[in-house]
Amino acid sequence: GENVGLHLPTLSVQEGDNSIINCAYSNSASDYFIWYKQESGKGPQFIIDIRSNMDKRQGQRVTVLLNKTVKHLSLQIAATQPGDSAVYFCAENNNAGNMLTFGGGTRLMVKP
Amino acid sequence: NAGVMQNPRHLVRRRGQEARLRCSPMKGHSHVYWYRQLPEEGLKFMVYLQKENIIDESGMPKERFSAEFPKEGPSILRIQQVVRGDSAAYFCASSPFRSSRLDHNEQFFGPGTRLTVL
Numbered sequence: 372g373e374n375v376g377l378h379l380p381t382l383s384v385q386e387g388d389n390s391i392i393n394c395a396y397s398n399s400a401s402d403y404f405i406w407y408k409q410e411s412g413k414g415p416q417f418i419i420d421i422r423s424n425m426d427k428r429q430g431q432r433v434t435v436l437l438n439k440t441v442k443h444l445s446l447q448i449a450a451t452q453p454g455d456s457a458v459y460f461c462a463e464n465n466n467a468g469n470m471l472t473f474g475g476g477t478r479l480m481v482k483p
Numbered sequence: 484n485a486g487v488m489q490n491p492r493h494l495v496r497r498r499g500q501e502a503r504l505r506c507s508p509m510k511g512h513s514h515v516y517w518y519r520q521l522p523e524e525g526l527k528f529m530v531y532l533q534k535e536n537i538i539d540e541s542g543m544p545k546e547r548f549s550a551e552f553p554k555e556g557p558s559i560l561r562i563q564q565v566v567r568g569d570s571a572a573y574f575c576a577s578s579p580f581r582s583s584r585l586d587h588n589e590q591f592f593g594p595g596t597r598l599t600v601l
Contacts, residue, residue, distance in 0.1 A: 405589070414487075414574050414592035415526065460525055470516065470539065471576075471590060473525035 383480045390448040392477045394461035397442060401463040405471065406435060406446045410457045418446070418459075448479075456481045485510065487577050487593035495599045502562040502569070504596045508577030515558040516576040516590055517543075517550060526574060532558060565600045572597050 384390045396404075402423040407415035421428045421435045421444075428435050434447040444461050458478050462471040488507040496502050508515050513534050518526040528542040532552040543550065547565075552558040562569055576590035 407592075412594075414576075414594050416592070417589055420589070462526075469514070469531050469578075470528035470542065471518075471526070472528065473518075475525050476523070 380475070381478045381480065383482060384451050386451060386453060386481050386483050388451055390446075390451045390455070390479060390481075392446045392448075392459050392479065394444040394446075394474050395442060396444060396461070396463055396474075398463060398472070399442070403464045404435070404437060404444050405462045405464070406433075406444075407460045407462060407473075408455075408457045409460060409476070415460060451479075451481050453481050453483060455479060487575055487591050489573075489575050489593040489596050491596060492594060493597050493599070495601065496565050497601050498566055499564050502565050502598055502600075504560040504562075504573050504575075504598070505557040506560070506575030506577075506593060507557045508575075509579075509591055512577035512579050512591070514578045514580065515552050516578075517558075517560050518574045518576065520572045520574060520595075529560075562598075565598075567600045570598055570600045 382392060405420040406418040408418050409415045419430045419433050419435050421437050426437050432449045436445045446459060448455055456479055458476045460473050460476050462473045464471050487509055490505050494502055506515060515532045517529040519529055520526045530543045530550045531539040532550060534552055535554050547563045549561045560573060572595045574592050574595045576592045578590050
C-alpha cells in the first residue's frame with residue numbers, strides 16, 4: 372500500500388551546522404504533513420506542520436519544505452544543537468481518515 | 484495543563500496473560516488515537532476513538548485486541564493472551580476535534596507504555 376518513507380536512516384552533523392532531514396511520500400491524496408521529534412523513551416513531539424496548498428513554512432530554527440511534484444518533504448534545522456539529537460519522523464494525514472501515517476524515522480546525531 | 488497521560492509506563496507480562504494499557508487525554512480532548520511502535524520503526528496506527536465510540540479500528544488486529552473510551556475514565560487498550568510479538572511501545576494521542584479536509588488538527592502524544600512479553 373501507499374506509505375511514507377525516509378531516505379536516510381542516520382544523519383550525523385556538527386554542532387552549529389544546519390541539518391536537512393528528508394522524507395518521500397507516495398500517497399498523492401495526502402494534504403497535510405507533520406514532522407515529529409522523538410527522544411529516547413519519550414513520545415513523539417510536534418515540531419512543525421504544513422498543508423498541501425503551501426510549499427514552505429518556517430518556525431523557530433526549523434523550516435519545512437514540500438515539493439508536491441516529486442512528493443518530497445524536508446525538515447531543515449538551523450544551527451543544530453546537541454538537544455536536537457533525536458529520531459525525526461514525518462507523518463501524513465489525509466481527509467480520508469484521522470490516522471497519521473508515519474515514515475520510518477531518521478536518527479539525528481549532533482557532534483559537539 | 485497536564486498533557487496526555489499513559490500508565491503504566493512499563494508493563495511486563497508472560498505469554499497468555501492480559502495487558503491493559505490506559506490513556507487519559509488532554510483536558511478538553513474527546514478524540515483518542517492508539518499507535519504501536521516496534522524498536523527502530525515508525526508508529527503504526529491502530530484505532531481511533533471518540534467518547535463511547537470506535538470510529539476507525541482499521542489498524543487493530545481482529546483477534547485479542549480491543550479498545551474502549553468510556554464516557555467517564557481513561558481510554559483502555561486491552562490485549563488478551565499476549566504473545567512475544569506484542570512486545571512494543573504503545574502510544575496514545577489525543578486531539579480536541581476531528582480532522583476535516585479544511586481543518587486538520589494536531590495530535591498530542593503521551594509518553595507511551597512499553598510492553599514486554601516474556
